[in-house]
Amino acid sequence: MIVLKFGGTSVANAININKTIEIVSQKSNNNKLVVVVSAFSGITDKLLLAATQASCKSKNYLEIYKEIETIHHTVAQDLLSKTVFDVFFPRVQTQLDQLKILLDGCFLLGELSPRSKDAIAAYGEILSSQIIAQALKNAVTETVYKDSRQFISTNSNFGKADVDFDSTNKAIQNYFNTNPAKITLVPGFVAASKNNDTTTLGRGGSDYTAAIIANAIHAKALEIWTDVDGMYTANPKLVKQAQPIAQISYQEAMELSHFGAKVLYPPTIQPVLHSKIPVWIKNTFNPQAHGTLISTTNDNHSNPIKGISHIDTISLLTLEGSGMIGVAGSSKRLFEVLSQQNINVIFITQASSEHSICVGIQSSDANKAKQAVDLAFEVEILQGKIDACTIENNLCIVALVGENMKNHQGISGKMFSTLGKNNVNIRAIAQGASERNISVVINEKDVNKALNTLHECFFEDDIKQLNLFVMGVGNVGEKFLHQIYNQRDFLKQNLRLNVTVVALSNSKTMFFDENGIDLKQWKTLLQQGQPANAQEFVNTMQQLNLRNSIFVDITANQDVAFLYEILLKESIAVVTCNKIACSSAYHHYKKLKDLSRKYNAPFLFETNVGAGLPIIDTLKNLIASGDKVHKIQAVLSGSLNFIFNNFSNTYSFHDVVKEAGVQGYTEPDPKIDLSGVDVARKILILIRESGYPFEMESIENNSFLPTECMNTTTNEDFFKSLISHNNHFENLLEKANQSQSRIKFVATFDNGKANVGLQFIPKNHPFYNLEGKDNIVLFYTDRYQDQPLLIKGAGAGAEVTASGIFADVIRVGNQY
The missing domain is CATH 3.40.1160.10 (Acetylglutamate kinase-like)
Known part of the structure; x- marks a missing residue:
């Protein structure tokens, strides 16, 4: 029957x-x-x-x-x-x-x-x-x-x-x-x-x-x-990647049902356990599905974790005080009081010092429990031996369940490190001697992120979900989104990364979709978004609280750069081509680096120098391996290199600068490039990454632009000034031709001093044959004294900058 x-x-x-x-x-x-x-x-x-x-x-x-x-x-x-x-x-x-x-x-x-x-x-x-x-x-x-x-x-x-x-x-x-x-x-x-x-x-x-x-x-x-098609590895309403469990033991099923697996009423297993009657969980609307078999059989070769479950609306009641140490019966009194009030204890943990006992109860019972416990321990509280019990609300319990966890080392560590990387704070921990269940108490607002993070870690074949929040979708941003769209299958199959763009923003509108924005029609969707606001963008990121979140800044906006501190404190990774943060006051730069380490939040800015060239990454590896940088020589502006490589008797300086803007090599305000400010920021970042506490004011900027050009306030006036001062630029070209040199805008750091400015480069110098928009950097270090370490390649352009940002995103994915 x-x-x-x-x-x-x-x-x-x-x-x-x-x-x-x-x-x-x-x-x-x-x-x-x-x-x-x-x-x-x-x-x-x-x-x-x-x-x-x-x-x-x-x-x-x-x-x-x-x-x-x-x-x-x-x-x-x-x-x-x-x-x-x-x-x-x-x-x-x-x-x-x-x-x-x-x-x-x-x-x-x-x-x-x-x-x-x-x-x-x-x-x-x-x-x-x-x-x-x-x-x-x-x-x-x-x-x-x-x-x-x-x-x-x-x-x-x-x-x-x-x-x-x-x-x-x-x-x-x-x-x-x-x-x-x-x-x-x-x-x-x-x-x-x-x-x-x-x-x-x-x-x-x-x-x-x-x-x-x-x-x-x-x-x-x-x-x-x-x-539903059986018991799931997690709540499928919260974890979209949750999978039906084919087979599970009676004990595992009881643990999962106790911790909120609502397809099975917790007492159900007890009557059939001793009779060893197999239990099937089947789907009325998909009767052909295998379902879940609950029986005595236990597959020792399967995943040691059978499921991840949780209980909402939990409160922690903590009783502590020196008067409990070594005093027999304190725990008994506490649990008797709760039992008399018909309060169910869901979770228990006690310090080995016996200084404190912490229990998890339903939030609806919290006030009643506190009143009863404080009354029961009234004498000890008045004598100062025990503190009045405390209640923490808005919590939930997340549990890993699996019969075979006891046979696998490191599961607890893997669980805690996975939660820690995503800034999920653990308030309490409990693990039974059977090691069938590891339970943690966390903030209720983190439950979605915790469940998805743990499920990804233990069930999803190491495919990591990266949730991108992209601010700035101009020329570089558009190329970046195109690259993600084209590479999404490759990333999933070869790098085990599932990259999803959750939010986009330009200067006018921003658009969010927790399930992922369709990159085929992102422009249309963005137009339908809400008014852009950088602070509100960050607030929404925090509210969504998604695992493996990455903020991608593809702007040159100062206000956006100063939001990084908030993000890093939330363990949200930051990838940026915006140079303002790392070239701001040294104490701010150092604070961002410190926050990145403290909260285990990657802070990557490879494209701050050299677009897609691996300059900063190479420098980091040198320093990490114990090398020391003494001198840097570099051409760090792809736009200026393009301009001076193409400036000739045939093409006026004004026309070449215009063309550089059309090609996307200059900033929207070309004066930032031509004034030397952009190059000064780049060499400053390299100096700091080399380990020197340097400020922008310490860099000598030998500008080649006439004062009138520098004082213009609009792009239109700036380009007019280039025409009116054409003779100035022609004289520079003539001087270079006479000395058989080429004009390069060079950044130098040597013996604690730094400067940027035009130099006339002779034929025998490594910079002489630098073509197009290329950048070049020479690092002179303890290990590279006579022959410097040389990095050379395209240092400007939307495509290469986008690829550099993309590479940083992948680095973040590999760190999670």
């Missing part, structure tokens, strides 16, 4: 009930069945709401009752032929009328006792089971209905009654030994006390009813039919 239980969604309406009937009919071809059903979806909540409204003297209960009556009438009418309905439904209506009388009584008395509450809540299953049984008879005539109150006996603990298994097992066995029906359909959730009062087994108790019957009749299997 097999016991099948169908949940509320499986019997939500006539369409779903017909799917249920089809499954039952097929199963009955080869087996005798006991079918346990829940109330129609949402009915139990409506019953309890109606009862509460009635007891509060609100006539709204009449409207709710009418909804309940209409739902049952509609479902019955849809399932049954008119002839059968006309004969059958009056019996259902009689019970609906009895329900109405109970609700009227609550209204008249203005109260709702636990006994009345159970009597009212039971009507959900009582009504649904009779309607489904009548419909099932049309498919399988050998179907009988049996009220579970006639054989499940409990005490009078209304709301969650305790089962008397001796009398219950005898009654179930007596009934089924003498009843040869092909299918017996019973209501779940409901039972009866020894006084014949209706009791309930707790919310979700229909699973428990099925398990009780399965154990009593020694069923071949227990099948729990619901609306």
Whole structure:
């Protein structure tokens, strides 16, 4: 014999009930069945709401009752032929009328006792089971209905009654030994006390009813039919990558159900555990799916972690004080107090010094618990031996569950480091000696990030999800997004990185999509966004609180650069081509570097110098390996190199500068490049990365621009000034030609001094043949004294800058 239980969604309406009937009919071809059903979806909540409204003297209960009556009438009418309905439904209506009388009584008395509450809540299953049984008879005539109150006996603990298994097992066995029906359909959730009062087994108790019957009749299997393909590795509503678990042990299933795996009511496993009855979790709407098998079998070669679960709305109660150290009975007193208040303890941890005890309880019990504990320890608190207990709210518990965790080293460390990298603060830790469960208490706002981060770590074949928040989608930003789109499959297959752009912003609008922006139509989506605001952009990042978040700054905006501090403190990585932050005051630069280390948040800015060239990364490796930089010589402006390489008697200085802007080699304000400020920022960053505390004011800037050009306030005026001072630039060119040299704008650091400015480079110098927009850097170090380390290549352009930013993003992914 097999016991099948169908949940509320499986019997939500006539369409779903017909799917249920089809499954039952097929199963009955080869087996005798006991079918346990829940109330129609949402009915139990409506019953309890109606009862509460009635007891509060609100006539709204009449409207709710009418909804309940209409739902049952509609479902019955849809399932049954008119002839059968006309004969059958009056019996259902009689019970609906009895329900109405109970609700009227609550209204008249203005109260709702636990006994009345159970009597009212039971009507959900009582009504649904009779309607489904009548419909099932049309498919399988050998179907009988049996009220579970006639054989499940409990005490009078209304709301969650305790089962008397001796009398219950005898009654179930007596009934089924003498009843040869092909299918017996019973209501779940409901039972009866020894006084014949209706009791309930707790919310979700229909699973428990099925398990009780399965154990009593020694069923071949227990099948729990619901609306998902089994128990999942995590809550699929919060973790999109969650997967059904094919097989799990009874103990693992109990742990997961205790920690919020809502497809299974926690007490369900206990009755079938000792009988070793296999339990299947199956999907009514996808009956061909494998589902989850719960049994004694344990696959020692599978993932040691079977699932990740959590409990919301937890509060931590902490009792501490020197008066507890070595004093026997302190823990006993604490737990006795909580037990007397009927407060369930979900989580326990105690310091080995016995100085403090910390317990996790439902937040709804927090105030009651504090009052009771403070009263129980009132004397010790007044004597100063123990502190008044503290309550921390807005917490949740996240648990790793797996039978084989005890056989694998490092799982705890992996769990804690994974959470730490994503700035998830752990408030308390508990791990049993069986090592079947590792539980941590964290802030409730971090639960989504924690679950996804842990699931990615333990279940997703090491594919890391990177969530990008991109500010600045101009020329470089557009190339960057195009590169991500083109490389997304390669990154996933070869680097195990899943790069998702979650947010975009330009100077006018910003757009967010937690599920990832479609990069085929990002321009259209961005136009539909909200007004751009850098601070609000960062605030939304924090609120979304996504794992492995990376802020990508592709602007030259000072206000944006000064938001990095906030981001790094939230363990959000920063990738930037914006040079302002790293070339600002030294103390600010150092603070950002320190925050990056403290909060384990990567701060990468390779494109600050040399666009996509690996200049900073190479320099970091030199310093990290113990080398010391003494001198730097560099051409660091691809735009200036392009300008002076193309400036000739044929092309005026004005025309070449214009062309450099068209090609995307200069900043939007070309004066930043031509004034030498941009190069000064770059050499400053290299000096600082070499380990020297240097300020911008210490760099001598030998500008080649006339004062009038420097004093212009608009691009239009600037270009006019270049024309009016054409002779000045022609003289520079003539001087270079006469000395058979080439003009280069060179940055130099030597013996603690730095300068930038034009130099006439002779033919035998490494800089002489520097073509196009190329950059070149020479590092003279302890190891590279006579022959400097040379890095050379394209140092400007949207494509190469975008590729440098992309490379930094990949570096971040490899660090997570």
